[in-house]
Amino acid sequence: MAQDYDVLVVGAGAAGIAAARKLTQKNKKVKLLEARDRVGGRTQTINFHGTPYDLGAQFLHSASINPMVGIAEGLGMTVARLKMDWNSSRIPDRYGNAERREIIGTIDAFFELMESPQDQDISVGALLDRLPDQTYRPFVEAIWTWISSREARDCSVLDAQRYNDTHEDWQIPTGYGHLIKTLSEGLDVSLSCPVSVIRKTVSGVEAESASGTLRAEKVIVAVPSNLLIRGALRFEPGLPAGIREAVESVPMGNAGKLLFRIAKPHPDLGKSARLRVSVTDPGTPSYHVSAFGAPVLMGFFGGASARDLENAGTDTWADHALEGLKALLGSDIEKHLADPLATGWTADPFSQGGYSAATAGLAHLRPRLAEPFDERIFLAGEHCSVDFYSTVHGAWLTGERAAGWACGEGL
Ligand SMILES: Cc1cc2nc3c(=O)[nH]c(=O)nc-3n(C[C@H](O)[C@H](O)[C@H](O)COP(=O)(O)OP(=O)(O)OC[C@H]3O[C@@H](n4cnc5c(N)ncnc54)[C@H](O)[C@@H]3O)c2cc1C
Structure with a gap:
């Protein structure tokens, strides 16, 4: 049966965009199917009161070996080679x-x-x-x-x-999300098009989507691990047991950001300030002031605390954050911070969490996701990277790798 496309790519995050670009360069007829009404997945740069800010990925980790640095600079974007000292940054004054x-x-x-x-x-x-x-x-x-x-x-x-960490974490002043979105330009993308079933047929594959059933010779599935684990996207027949087990071994936790506009300058909220509210609370956030002089304070929350505060809603999350900041910087700080904006990556049906980390005892399973297991169905996404998982560049490289498999490389 004639197919509509050579390859369908499900998910227009970094991995899916990388795959679609590589396949397009190889003259394949490719369709990118994206559930949300925007591309970028867990990268998203917004305009926060006049300044670009990343709600998801922000840092180009392992920067000197991160392919996104060269890609960004090749597009004429600035990459700020900042030095981040994550661990010894400001610890509350109350500690001697x-x-x-x-x-x-x-x-x-x-x-x-x-x-x-x-x-x-x-x-x-x-x-x-x-x-x-x-x-x-x-x-x-x-x-x-x-x-x-x-x-x-x-x-x-x-x-x-x-995980290959070179401890270099650079940033793109115009936003990491802006870079990934720019890289999707010119691709054939259908937005607001969630795929519910990937079906293998006698001669190819079918994707059941909000826009009907699409047919292709091959499919690359580049959606977050939690969606596969929870069956938000199903395969007919199901994935091989060993692959399913490997996906289940790398669930995503929770990560969230709370942004405040710095309405009034404050001596402790200077450029590049990083603040730690508590050293005895496992749910404590890490606060960063924009490295580029923009009046934005961002609190980064991880794990159960990110999930619980996200569920509690922006107002409760902001009140909780302000309590901690007041204890650190004095009650006056409240007057300096305005317009809280909270992310919702865990409740979002198309991310359902932060990023993948292997469950203790199961580290041997992730490498299975770095090998092809079928001639027509391929997986990509940060969870499929053995050495750069949980990152944008890791996702990007898995997308390029899956595109290679779809072209017969390494099969
Ligand atoms: C708060 C936060 C901070 C982060 N900070 C950093 C950082 O500083 N540096 C870094 O490198 N990484 C960071 N990350 C991780 C990084 O964002 C991810 O690892 C990376 O973006 C994952 O890319 P991906 O293509 O694998 O998945 P995603 O970006 O999640 O893309 C998957 C795509 O699939 C789509 N989709 C889902 N279901 C369907 C469906 N059924 N049908 C069609 N489409 C579907 C989604 O909408 C999405 O667009 C951060 C993540 C979070 C949440």
């Missing part, structure tokens, strides 16, 4: 010098433990049990949720050890 040293010491001890060889695929939480001093463990637990979006007790150390 001795305590500060202990806090930094605990963080350093944790990262040393994370690098130590492990015989077994234990959890990050089990590794935390080995910290000689547990006083500031909750702070390390919070840091872990910012990194992985899941709680330490659930995450695999071996999976974390495979």
